[in-house]
C-alpha cells in the first residue's frame with residue numbers, strides 16, 4: 049500500500065469516529081477494553097479511552113507497514129547509519145544487549161569498568177581526602193543530566209549509596225545552591241558530557257574544580273566520548289569513562305552517563321534497569337506490529353496528532369517519584385521528532401512531534417486539569433501508574449490510583465447537563481439555581497487518554513518504561529519520515545549567544561537587532 053493510500057485510510061477512519069462520543073463507543077462495544085488494551089508481562093497499555101476502534105488501529109498498522117517501520121528498525125539494529133545527517137549508527141540498544149555493538153567497541157568491558165568504579169565508591173574504596181564519599185554531584189545537561197536525574201528520583205527506594213545531586217543550569221545559582229551544604233573533602237564530582245564542549249557543563253565543571261580546590265585532582269571523574277578533552281581539563285585517564293558516537297545524548301542513560309545513578313543504586317540495580325530495557329527491545333524487535341506495544345503507542349500518538357489534529361500531549365505520572373519523567377520524555381521526544389524536513393531534506397507533508405508537557409498527579413488535578421476537562425482545546429493525556437507502592441503507604445496508594453482512574457473516566461465520559469440538573473434536583477436545589485449553575489458544572493467528556501499500568505516502579509520496570517518511549521519515538525519518526533537522531537535546532541541559539549556573552553561581560557558592541565540591543569542596554573543599566 050502506498051503512503052498516500054495508507055494516510056487516506058487513516059483519515060477515513062478519523063472522519064467516521066470524530067463525531068462519535070466516547071460514551072457511545074463504550075456503549076456500543078462491551079468488549080472494548082479487551083479489544084483495545086495490550087500486555088507485555090505485567091505492563092498493560094489501555095487505549096480504550098482513545099477516540100478510536102479496532103478498525104482504526106488496523107489502518108494505523110497499515111500506515112506503519114507502508115512507512116517501512118520494520119525495515120528501518122532492522123537497519124537501525126544492524127548498525128547502519130540511520131542518523132543520516134550525522135552519518136552515525138543509532139545503537140543505544142546495544143548498551144543493554146538489545147542489539148550488537150560495532151565490532152571492536154567493548155560494551156561489556158566498559159560497563160564492567162564503570163560499574164566497578166561505582167561499587168568502589170559505594171564501598172569507600174575510592175574515597176575523598178576527608179573519607180568515603182558522602183555526596184556525588186553530576187554535572188551535565190540535556191541527555192547528560194535528565195536520564196540520571198529522572199532515574200535517581202524514580203528509584204529512590206533503591207538508593208543506598210552516597211547522596212546524589214545534579215547540576216545542569218549555567219545559572220550559577222544551580223551550582224551554588226547544590227553544594228551549599230556539601231563538604232568538598234567528601235564529594236565526588238562527575239562531569240558528564242558526550243562532547244566535553246557544552247558551554248553550561250564546562251562552565252559548571254570549572255566552578256566545581258575551583259570549589260574542590262586541592263581535592264580536585266582526586267575527586268573528579270568524567271564521562272565522555274572526548275577523551276582528549278577530559279585530559280586537557282585535568283581529569284586523570286583512570287577516572288574517565290567513555291562511550292561511543294553511536295549513542296545519542298538523549299539515549300545515553302544506559303552508558304557510563306548513568307554512572308551517578310549506578311553509584312546511587314549499585315551495579316545490581318543498574319543491571320536490572322538495563323534488563324528491563326532489553327526486555328522491551330526484544331519485544332519491539334520480535335512482536336508483530338499489531339501487538340507491538342511501542343508501535344501501538346506511537347500509532348495512537350499519530351492518530352491524535354495527525355488524524356485528530358491535537359497538538360499537545362499531557363504526560364501525567366500518578367507517581368511522585370516519576371516527577372522528572374515528563375521532562376525526560378520532553379527531551380527524548382521533542383528533540384527527536386521536533387522536525388520540519390524529511391530525511392531527504394524536503395518539507396514534511398504532515399504535522400510532526402507534539403508538544404509534551406506534564407506534572408505528576410494528583411498535584412496536576414489541582415492546577416491545570418480544569419482546562420483539560422472544560423477548556424476549549426482537547427489535550428490527550430497519557431497516565432502512568434504502578435499497581436503497588438514501593439516503600440510508601442498502601443492506603444495512600446489506593447487514593448492515588450483511584451484518582452488516576454477517576455480522571456480518565458471524567459475526561460472520557462464527562463457529565464451531561466441532564467445529569468447535572470437531575471443531581472441538583474435530587475439535592476433539593478431551586479430551579480433558578482439549577483439553570484444558573486448547570487452550564488458551569490457540565491463536563492463535555494469525549495476527551496481521550498491512554499493508561500500505562502505496571503506492577504511496581506523498580507529498576508526493571510523503569511528500564512522497560514523508558515525503552516517503551518524510546519521505541520515509540522523511533523516509530524513516529526519513521527512514519528513522519530524525519531531523522532529522529534539529530535538536533536540541529538539547538539545550534540542557532542548557541543551560536544548567537546557567543547557575541548552576546550562578550551557584550552555582557554566587557555561591553556563589546558554586538559551586532560544585533562533593535563530589540564536585543566535595547567535589552568542589552570537595559571541589562572547593563574539594571575545590572576550595574
Ligand SMILES: O=P(O)(O)OC[C@H]1O[C@](O)(CO)[C@@H](O)[C@@H]1O
Pocket residue numbers: 189190191192240241242243244245246249297298383535538
Ligand atoms: O553531553 P553533551 O555533549 O554535553 O550535550 C548535552 C546536550 O546538549 C544537546 O546537544 C542539545 O544542546 C543535547 O542533545 C545533549 O543531550
